[in-house]
Every structure is written in C-alpha cells, then in structure tokens.
Amino acid sequence: MTDYSSITLLIGLLMAAMTVHVLTYSGFNKQQKVWFVVTFIAIATCSLAEFAVHCGVYDESFKIPLTILTVIQFSISPVLAMLFSGALGLKKQGRIAIGYFGVNLLTQIICAPFGWIFFFDQNGYHRGDAFTIYTVFYVTSLVYLIIALIFIGRNFRHRDITTIIMILVVLIAGIIPMTFFQIHVAYAAIGISSCLCYIFYNDLVQQDTKSELVAKQDKINDMQNHIISGLASLIESRDTETGEHVARTSFIVKNIAEDALKEGVYTDEINEHFISLLYTLAPMHDVGKIVVSDKILRKPGKLTNEEYEEMKKHASEGGNVVRKILDGITDEEYLKFASDIATYHHERWDGNGYPEKLKGNEIPLSARIMAIADVFDALVSERCYKKAIPFDDAIKIIKEESGSHFDPKLIEVFLKYQEKYREFLPK
16 A cells, blocks of 8 residues: 655645745735645645555544545645636636536446445455546546647746646646556646646746836837937937937947957956946037037137036036036946936046046046047037048047047947948038
C-alpha cells in the first residue's frame, strides 16, 4: 500500500502557502482571489479524501463514510479544470463549474450503490468495472483545461508557452500513473500544476502590465519631447528663427556625441543614454531667451554693451526657466541635464565665457558639445544681424577656436567628420 502521508502533507502545505499568498497579494481583485482560494481548497480537499481512503488504516465500518467522501472527491476533481480556468480569468466559469459538478455528483450518487465506478469491501477500496466513466470525466476536464489555457493566452499580448507545456506535462505525469497503474500521485501533480497555473497567469498579468506602463511612458516621453521642441521653436521664432536652428543643432550635437563615442573620446560620460538626453534636450539651450526683450532679439545691427549684457541673461536665466517648465514632470537627472545645456552653452574652454566663467572640464560635457553645434549653425545661418558665411569658412573659424572657445578633443572629432555637417546647412 502506497504511503500517502508525505504527499498529502506536501500538498496541504503548498495549498496553504498559495492561499496565504493570494489573499495578501495586492495584484488581484476580490473575484480573482476567490477563484484561486476555491481552487486551492478544492485540491487540498481531494488530496485529503484520497489520503483517508488509501492511508492504510481501514475497517469495514468505515465503508459508508468513505464512500460518501469518495463520491465528493470524484465529483470535485474533474471540476478542477473549470476552477483553474476561472482563476486564470476565463469568463462564465462559475455556471460551468456548478453544472459539471452537478453532473458528476449525480453520476457518482447513481453509480455508488452498485459499485460501478468504485466500491469498498472488507479489504478496502477497489475500482469498479465502469471506472472508465470517471476517467472520461477526468480526461474531458483535462482537455477543457488545455483549451482554456489556449484561450486565456490569447487574451494577453505575451505568451508563456513553456509554462503551458510544463503544466500539461506535470498533469499528464500524475494522471497516467493513476489511470493505468493505480499509483495515486495525481493530486500531487494537480497541486504543482495549480502553482504553475498561478505563476503562468501572474506572469502574463505582470508582462502585460509592464508593456502597458512602457507604452504609457513612451507616450508621455513623446508628449514631453514635442512640448520641449515646440516651446523651443516658439522661443527661437522671437528672434526671426523659424525653429530650424533647434532641429539642426539637435542633430549636430547627436552626431558629435556619437562620433566622440566611436573615437573613444569621453567614453566615461558618453553612452547611449547620454546621447538620447542630449538629442532630446538640446532644443532647450536658448529657452532663457524668453526673458530677453524682442527689441534686442530682433535688432538688425550690433548690440551695445548694455544690450549685450541683457542678451547674456538668457544663459544665466536658462537653468531657472528650464526648472520652472519641467519641474514636477520629470526626474532630477533630466532637469540637471537640460539646465546644464541652457546655462553653460556659452561658457568657453579658456574660461572667458559666461555666465560663470567656467573653464575646461568644469563646463558640463553636454554644454561643451552644445557650444560647438550652436556656434557652427549660427555661422552658416543668416540672422537679422548678419549674413551666412560659407561652410569652409565656418569650419576654419571653428578650428581656430579649438582650445580657446571649444574643447580641443571634441573639435578634433568634429573636424574628422566635418563633411557630414554639410547636410545640416540651412536650405
């Protein structure tokens, strides 16, 4: 006689642990929790009934209560497939489970007095000549579960085929010995499978939730980027630019950073994330111009000293403006990156820039890259106060300013790939 005590104890502890987990888990609603708890209790009940019949302690006086217990067990066990399906989110499983349980119970009650499916004698439990009836109910429920898992999987964008296969293998591994060899380990398989089903469902929910969050975050990022570009273009248009300067400089800084990474320059700071932030936030570099009057921004001639000092405020105020615009809708890294570009893109490598006269590597790398793009585009563009100069002349000026205005390492990279910047010339 097989010893069921260790198997039953294992199943009992497993189902108890799963019940506690489900009840304390915040990721399921009340209805989902009820389904899972009912499923785990049903498995534990069937396992205990199996243990009572096959534990090896038997007396003929136990015949009637054990018959009743087995009728209940044989009525519940085929319904586990519907309980699984309901717990995993398939709709209308309550009515199906009640109906299937009713048919099973009625069948067991009819067959029990005649010993067709099972019977007890002085030696204990035996299968009846019509035990196949129970097998049909059981196999039908297994097929139902397979179909249910397929339908449930279709409700999710993600598929966990490996887990489905594991569930079926474990179930079949438990059912075949029970059906053909009378080795009663089916409920151990069912218990393990219920855990796998739970993992399967929870994994699908988590993956879909993650996908939804990623999609929402991508949408938010797109909206944020459009707001930044639109705001920057609006500000640029105040000094007769159409926003093309914003677009061109964004692509230029992206190319400089990518080429620097390729050449092994500043690789301790430059990576894909840095490049993404630089490209996204470069349009904010002149956002401080919002504090400068139109009279100065649109002046066709050379600025007076007083006007120039007023113009320089767009850098000193740039970081403040960025923080007022973006504070509360993004994180500190994003804010600091944008603020650095807006505040320091007019600093010079030799320390003669503004607003803080930073020198060399004191200037944030993002602002040093932005400075090259900003000056280059300003040189080759027509402005209200100047004509555009030829590409080669602009390159010559940029080269001459290496080590004084600009970071010499970045200029070396810029000059090596200078030909690509012809495509960024204003049309």
